[in-house]
Amino acid sequence: MAINWFPGHMKKTQREIKENLKLVDAIIEVRDARIPSSSANPDIEKLVEDKPRIILLNKSDLTEKKVTTEWIKSLSLSNVKVLEVNCLTGVGLNAIKPALLELLKEKHDRLRKKGLVNITTRAMVVGIPNCGKSTFINKMARKSIAKTGDRPGVTKSKQWIKTSMGIELLDTPGVLWPRFEDEETALNLAFTGGIKDEVMDIEELAYKLVVRLQTFYPEKLIERYKLDEVFENPMDILDAIAIKRGCIMRGKEIDYTRIAVLLLDEFRGGKIGNITLERPKKEECKEEKEKHIEEHIEEKEERKEEHIEEKEENKEEN
Numbered sequence: 319m320a321i322n323w324f325p326g327h328m329k330k331t332q333r334e335i336k337e338n339l340k341l342v343d344a345i346i347e348v349r350d351a352r353i354p355s356s357s358a359n360p361d362i363e364k365l366v367e368d369k370p371r372i373i374l375l376n377k378s379d380l381t382e383k384k385v386t387t388e389w390i391k392s393l394s395l396s397n398v399k400v401l402e403v404n405c406l407t408g409v410g411l412n413a414i415k416p417a418l419l420e421l422l423k424e425k426h427d428r429l430r431k432k433g434l435v436n437i438t439t440r441a442m443v444v445g446i447p448n449c450g451k452s453t454f455i456n457k458m459a460r461k462s463i464a465k466t467g468d469r470p471g472v473t474k475s476k477q478w479i480k481t482s483m484g485i486e487l488l489d490t491p492g493v494l495w496p497r498f499e500d501e502e503t504a505l506n507l508a509f510t511g512g513i514k515d516e517v518m519d520i521e522e523l524a525y526k527l528v529v530r531l532q533t534f535y536p537e538k539l540i541e542r543y544k545l546d547e548v549f550e551n552p553m554d555i556l557d558a559i560a561i562k563r564g565c566i567m568r569g570k571e572i573d574y575t576r577i578a579v580l581l582l583d584e585f586r587g588g589k590i591g592n593i594t595l596e597r598p599k600k601e602e603c604k605e606e607k608e609k610h611i612e613e614h615i616e617e618k619e620e621r622k623e624e625h626i627e628e629k630e631e632n633k634e635e636n
């Protein structure tokens with residue numbers, strides 16, 4: 319199962335994000351709350367360095383609340399705040415401003431000491447395709463400005479979208495690439511509609527979704543499709559669903575294409591229920607990340623100090 323992403327686009331996007339980083343105070347990274355790990359860009363930490371970041375777990379209307387809460391705990395770091403949102407309705411978006419203010423408190427205090435009164439916060443939106451970046455920007459702007467549809471990178475002319483929260487957003491989101499290598503990620507993206515259905519075998523995909531639901535949410539399958547039981551063989555489950563839904567061809571054969579399309583549609587539309595396809599792993603890597611951020615900040619401070627010392631030495635020499 320291939321996800322195509324032209325390497326040249328990756329390079330360009332990378333460069334543009336680095337450039338735009340200098341213009342913003344914070345990053346707003348949008349992810350799909352049904353797959354908080356698979357919808358992350360694999361290089362995001364390297365790309366945004368220690369820039370304060372908000373992770374929006376979007377589409378939280380479709381997830382299992384308890385698992386989303388676990389993800390929030392697992393992804394939060396000293397410079398990363400995680401919020402669950404629904405960009406279609408706007409639920410949760412009010413929490414963005416206080417989160418940003420908390421992340422930027424030290425910086426704002428410094429600016430205030432220098433006498434600045436009206437401080438605008440500028441942020442850049444990033445995320446992989448289909449996670450809801452445009453929906454988010456539109457909702458924040460309360461007008462349809464952000465174009466839907468994707469193109470890699472961020473446009474050259476910088477336009478800022480003013481929001482009702484006193485936050486300015488770069489008008490075009492940074493479209494990031496997903497993790498391509500592993501099958502699990504590709505499947506998660508495909509289940510949730512992040513990869514176009516034309517590029518894969520939809521019957522195989524539906525079968526694999528049944529396997530997943532059989533493991534994590536068997537009771538939801540029973541309830542939605544009025545099954546007597548969840549059979550051990552996923553194929554038997556798929557057949558039972560097809561029969562319940564009348565996806566039968568002439569000669570009483572099962573119409574697998576029809577049932578596959580139906581099942582995926584219902585899953586994506588949240589009709590099977592609130593479902594999260596991934597669970598957070600252990601906390602170990604969190605400590606690593608915190609250490610990494612600290613080191614990065616220390617390094618920066620050191621460089622700054624060296625720079626000041628150098629300047630002073632130069633002064634003395636002159």
Ligand SMILES: Nc1nc2c(ncn2[C@@H]2O[C@H](COP(=O)(O)OP(=O)(O)O)[C@@H](O)[C@H]2O)c(=O)[nH]1
Binds near residue numbers: 376377407447
């Ligand atoms: N259920 C649900 N769907 C959403 C939400 N946010 C966005 N979507 C849908 O997700 C799809 C992709 O959204 P879009 O903003 O175009 O994603 P982008 O590619 O990141 O710009 C669209 O069909 C949106 O309607 C949400 O919070 N809940």
Ligand SMILES: [Mg+2]
Binds near residue numbers: 451452465466467468
């Ligand atoms: Mg878009």
